[in-house]
Amino acid sequence: MVVEHCICHKITFKDIQKTAAEKSISSVGELQKENICCTNCKLCVPYVELMLKTGVTTFEAGAIYALNLDP
Ligand code: FES
Numbered sequence: 001m002v003v004e005h006c007i008c009h010k011i012t013f014k015d016i017q018k019t020a021a022e023k024s025i026s027s028v029g030e031l032q033k034e035n036i037c038c039t040n041c042k043l044c045v046p047y048v049e050l051m052l053k054t055g056v057t058t059f060e061a062g063a064i065y066a067l068n069l070d071p
Pocket residue numbers: 005006007008009037038039040041042043044045
């Protein structure tokens with residue numbers, strides 16, 4: 001199973017990435033404040049955080065648990 005969008009906001013991680021770049025947004029909190037994604041069920045939050053950190057926009061389900069996210 002591929003994880004590539006915020007279901008609640010009906011927006012792909014690729015489009016979130018593009019919007020974040022256009023608005024100089026670098027955190028999930030800022031994306032939420034702009035109501036772009038991540039404000040409802042929040043299941044996408046760890047993936048969006050990973051996207052912001054790595055630039056990757058498509059993940060295997062569970063990828064957040066397989067990667068070492070230490071800074
Ligand atoms: S999938 Fe992103 S808030 Fe629900």
